[in-house]
Structures are given as C-alpha cells and as structure tokens.
Amino acid sequence: MRLPAEHRRGGPLRVAVVGIGSAATRAHLPALRAAEVGGSVSVVGVCDPDRDRRDAVAARHPQSAAFAENDEMLAATTPHLLVIATPPSAHLEEMAAALERGVHVLCEKPLGISDADVARLRDLAARRPELALATVQQYRHATPWQWVSRAAAGGVRAGEPFTVRVGVERPGTDPLSAGGWRADPEHEGGILGDHAVHYLALFHLLDPHCAVVACHREGPGGREVASVDVRLGAAGMARVRASYAGTRRTNAVHLDRPAQCLDVDWEDGTFRLVHDGRPSATREVPSMSDRRVVNALYSPMYADLIAHLDDASWRSAATARTIGVAALLAAAIRMAR
Numbered sequence: 197m198r199l200p201a202e203h204r205r206g207g208p209l210r211v212a213v214v215g216i217g218s219a220a221t222r223a224h225l226p227a228l229r230a231a232e233v234g235g236s237v238s239v240v241g242v243c244d245p246d247r248d249r250r251d252a253v254a255a256r257h258p259q260s261a262a263f264a265e266n267d268e269m270l271a272a273t274t275p276h277l278l279v280i281a282t283p284p285s286a287h288l289e290e291m292a293a294a295l296e297r298g299v300h301v302l303c304e305k306p307l308g309i310s311d312a313d314v315a316r317l318r319d320l321a322a323r324r325p326e327l328a329l330a331t332v333q334q335y336r337h338a339t340p341w342q343w344v345s346r347a348a349a350g351g352v353r354a355g356e357p358f359t360v361r362v363g364v365e366r367p368g369t370d371p372l373s374a375g376g377w378r379a380d381p382e383h384e385g386g387i388l389g390d391h392a393v394h395y396l397a398l399f400h401l402l403d404p405h406c407a408v409v410a411c412h413r414e415g416p417g418g419r420e421v422a423s424v425d426v427r428l429g430a431a432g433m434a435r436v437r438a439s440y441a442g443t444r445r446t447n448a449v450h451l452d453r454p455a456q457c458l459d460v461d462w463e464d465g466t467f468r469l470v471h472d473g474r475p476s477a478t479r480e481v482p483s484m485s486d487r488r489v490v491n492a493l494y495s496p497m498y499a500d501l502i503a504h505l506d507d508a509s510w511r512s513a514a515t516a517r518t519i520g521v522a523a524l525l526a527a528a529i530r531m532a533r
C-alpha cells in the first residue's frame with residue numbers, strides 16, 4: 197500500500213486518536229498539535245466513550261470531530277494513521293479495525309499480555325504487511341539512553357560478557373491515569389506492561405534476538421514488585437527491577453563492560469561513566485522519572501514516524517519491533533505466573 201497522494205505530495209498526515217485519557221491528553225495530543233502547527237499533521241478525529249472527555253478535547257481541538265465509537269470515526273474521517281491510547285485489553289480490537297480499513301497504527305504500550313495476543317498480532321501483521329503496526333517506544337529518543345546504548349551495543353557486537361541493571365521505583369501506580377489498568381496485572385499487564393516493557397523495547401533495539409530468561413513478580417495489583425532477566429548477545433545479561441511499592445519516583449540504569457573497564461551510570465538527572473578507573477565529570481541529563489521528560493519524548497517519536505511512514509522498509513521494521521517486544525513481554529508475564 198502507498199499512502200494517499202496528498203501525503204506523498206507533502207500534504208498533512210491525517211491522524212485519528214482513539215482513547216483520550218491521560219496518555220493522549222498529556223503526551224499524544226500536545227505532540228500532534230505541535231506537528232499540526234508545522235503543517236505535517238492534521239488531527240481529524242478523536243474517540244472516547246466518556247462524553248466529558250470528548251467534550252473537553254473537542255473544546256481544545258475544534259478542528260477535530262469527536263466520536264463515541266472507533267468504527268464510526270474511522271469511517272467518517274478516513275485517516276492515514278490511527279493512534280490507539282485505550283487500555284491494553286482493547287488494543288488488538290482497535291488495531292484490527294484500523295488494519296481492515298488500510299490504516300496504519302501507532303499503539304500505546306503494552307502489547308503482548310499473553311502468547312495468544314502475540315499470535316493474533318502476528319496474524320494481523322501478516323494479513324496487511326504493507327501497513328505499519330508501530331508501538332509507542334519513546335524512551336529510545338532520550339539522549340542518555342543513546343549514550344548507554346552505544347556502549348552496550350559494542351558489547352553485543354564483540355560477544356563480550358556485560359551487564360545492564362535497571363531499577364524503576366514508584367510509590368504506587370500513576371495517580372494521573374484516567375483508568376485503572378496499571379493495577380490489574382492479570383488482564384492488563386500491571387507493572388511489567390507499564391514500566392518493564394519500556395526497557396524490554398530498548399533491549400530489543402540492542403539485540404533483536406534477545407530473550408527473556410526469567411521473571412518474578414509478587415505483591416497485589418498496584419503495589420507489585422517485579423524483576424525480569426534478559427539475555428543480550430552471546431554473553432550479555434540485563435535485569436529490570438520495577439516496583440510500585442516504593443517511596444519515591446526514580447529510574448536508574450547501570451552498564452558494566454569489564455573487558456573495556458567501563459562503567460556507565462544514568463540515575464535520574466545525572467549521568468557519569470568510569471573508564472579505566474578514571475571517572476568523567478557528572479553531567480546533568482533528562483530524568484525518566486520526570487513525567488514532563490517522558491511526555492516530551494513523544495515529539496521526536498512522532499517526527500520520526502511522520503518522516504518515515506511512506507518508507508516500506510521503515511514500516512516493516514516498525515512492525516517487526518512491535519511483535520518482537522510484545523513477545524518479550526508475553527514471555528515475562530507467562531514466567532511470572
């Protein structure tokens with residue numbers, strides 16, 4: 197499939213958004229609005245079953261039609277791209293509706309709550325291989341991660357032993373969330389689908405053949421603690437430990453490459469490396485525990501999508517990443533049960 201002629205000529209990408217809770221209002225819609233100002237995007241429709249949410253968004257985006265049903269919105273607005281920001285259990289149905297109409301998809305995480313979900317994801321992609329089936333994986337655009345990634349990628353290429361340790365601590369689920377899916381680990385993924393999946397996506401970028409080798413989860417929904425172990429390359433290992441039972445908001449990433457005498461630390465707003473025993477100066481960097489930082493990363497994510505959506509190889513790679521990360525998450529959830 198080629199995009200409609202007006203997009204190939206440089207006209208705006210027609211975007212519809214289903215699910216206008218906190219992810220949409222705090223991140224997607226502001227990023228899309230900035231792209232609209234630049235002329236690359238036109239938000240043609242928004243959809244949510246909650247009338248108050250629809251009315252509030254329609255008041256701020258009067259150029260966008262508001263709908264209660266996604267099928268009605270897709271038929272009426274004929275978008276090029278559907279952005280899915282609904283709770284996880286609704287993702288596959290919304291995705292199928294878009295693909296049936298020849299519409300590209302950008303879906304919020306998580307995808308891959310079960311092996312059956314991954315199987316259906318693969319089937320949807322196989323039915324419409326010309327369409328992009330992308331997932332929100334905005335952490336890759338954080339500059340500190342790009343520094344960590346370059347160092348870790350060297351370990352993958354060299355087949356060296358190395359370790360990546362990630363710690364995410366939160367005092368409960370996001371209080372600004374419009375829904376309760378984060379506190380429902382059995383049906384919506386819980387902390388594994390909320391926080392751990394971001395790092396599974398980053399590991400997949402480092403090594404598309406990486407594999408989850410162990411996962412443990414304990415505690416009630418909304419106060420979970422989980423750890424996931426991932427094999428990277430021939431000899432690398434990564435562990436993500438994520439907690440809703442913390443007392444603060446913090447994110448930390450530590451990389452150790454013994455063969456290169458290299459240690460890299462990115463903890464919240466500070467970044468430092470030690471090479472051959474010589475520490476670098478500590479740098480101030482964006483913190484992934486700051487919601488404003490995470491929300492701001494949607495703009496470069498959309499810029500990348502808008503620039504490449506007409507490229508068949510980019511669409512194929514985006515779909516492969518979506519399926520690969522979903523399979524990692526499904527494996528982690530299965531091992532945790």
